[in-house]
Amino acid sequence: MKRTPFFDFHKKYNAKFIEFAGYEMPLYYTSMLDESVWTRKKASLFDVSHMARFLVEGEGSYDFIEYSFTNSLRKLKGDVKAQYTLILNDKGGIIDDAYIYKLEVDRFLIVVNAANHAKDWDVLHERSKKFKVSLKDITEDMGQLALQGPYSLDIITNIFKKDITSAKRNRVFMFDDVIITSTGYTGEKGVEIYGSPDKLIKIVKELLKNPEVRWAGLGARDILRLEAGYPLYGNDIDEETDPFSANLGWVVSMDKEFVGKEALKSKDIKVKRRGFIHRGRGSVPKKGDKILLDGEEIGYITSATYSPNASSVIAMGYIPLDIKGRVLVKSRREVYMDITDYPFVKLPKW
C-alpha cells in the first residue's frame, strides 16, 4: 500500500487507518464526529495527498481544458483563479469531478479523485493529443494538505506573513514555492496547500504548534462534505449520472464546445439529487436504500451519515423532480426523512 509524505505524523497522532484508492490513509485520529465539529469551529488539517494531480502546460492549455471539462475558463476573471468542474464521457455521464487552478497563462493544475487517477489520466491524455499541450502526472512529486475551518485564513496569514485573511473563495497564491488556494471540500473558509513533501512537512510542523489546529481524517472529511451538500464521486455521481440530474448544472457551460455537450442537449432530465433530513437521532441509511413516497418506490439513497453539526441524520439521493414533503427510506429499519435542500449546515459566504 502507498503512503503519503505525512504518514509518520498520522502514526504519531494515533490515526486509525483505512485503505483508500491504494493508499494507507487516516480515517480518524480521535473521533470522526469530534473532528467534524472542530473543523466548523476552529481549523482542521487534512492530508489529501492521495488526490491525483496533473499539470497542463503549453499554448493549447486553454483550449484543451475548455474541450475536456464542462465549466468554462472564461469564468476565471480578476482574482478568481480556480474552479470546480466535471469531465464527461460522450454520453454526458460524469467520468469524474475535478478542480482546476490557473497557475499562470498556459499553466494549469488539475486535481481529480484518487479513485479515478488512472481512468482520468487515460481520458485526459487521449484528449490532450489534439492540442499543443504537455500533460504531466505530478501526483508523486507533490503533497497536498487542506486546512479547513473559520480560523484557517488567519493561521496561514501568520505562518507565511502574507495577508490572506480576507481572501474570497477560489483564489490562488504562490508563497515560497508553495501553492495555496482558497478552496476545500467542507464548505468552511479554508485553504488547500500544494508543494514538495519537504516543504509541506515543515509547514505541518508549524501548523501543529498552534493549539487551534488539529488533524482530521477521511471520516470527518466525508461527514463535512455531506453536510455541505457536496457530491462524492462513486457514491452520488458516476458515469451513469448526468450533471443536470446531479444538480451540478452550474458548472456546465453550454455556450462552448466540450465532450459530452451533444448528449446533454437531448437529455430528458427526470430526477434530481436532493437532500434528506431526519432531525435528531435515528438509524442511518446506506447507499442504495430505497426511497418510498406513499408506499411507492420513487428513488434511492446515494450517501448518508449522522451529522454532528446539524444534530440530524442527513442523506443525499435521487428522486423525481418537484417532489416535496416526507419520504420513507427503507434502510436496515424504516426511517422517515424530509426532502430538503443542501447544505445541511450554515456555511460562510466568502
Next chain:
Amino acid sequence: MTIKEDVLYTKEHEWVKVDGDIATVGISDYAQEQLGDIVYVELPEKGKVVKQMETVATIEAVKTAADVYSPVSGEVIEVNSDLENKPELINEDPYGKGWIVKLKMTNPDDVKGLLSAEDYKKLLEEQ
C-alpha cells in the same frame, strides 16, 4: 483499553454483570473502540424474550453497524433509554453509563460458557 474485572464476556465482545437473576449487558471497551463513533442504538422493547446469543440490540457507528448478542437467555426488564439521545455514552463509558439492557435471566447455567476477564484478555491478545 480497559477490561473490567468483575464482569463476564462473550467471544463477540459483550459483557454481562450478573446480580442474582438480573443480568446487565453492554459491549466491551475493545468493541466500542473497534466500532468508532456510535451514532444510533436500536434498543429492544421491554418484555422482549431472548435466547442466549440472540440479537438483543443493534449499534450503528458512522461507518458500520453491529448486532449486540445477549450473553444470557431472559426477558428484557429495562433498557438504557439515555442511549436514545446520547448513544456516545457507549464510547465514553462502555462498562458504566453505556450499559444497554437489563435482563431477568431464565437459565442460570448460561453463565458457565462465558469468559472471565482473564479469558477475554487472552482472546483479545490472540486477535
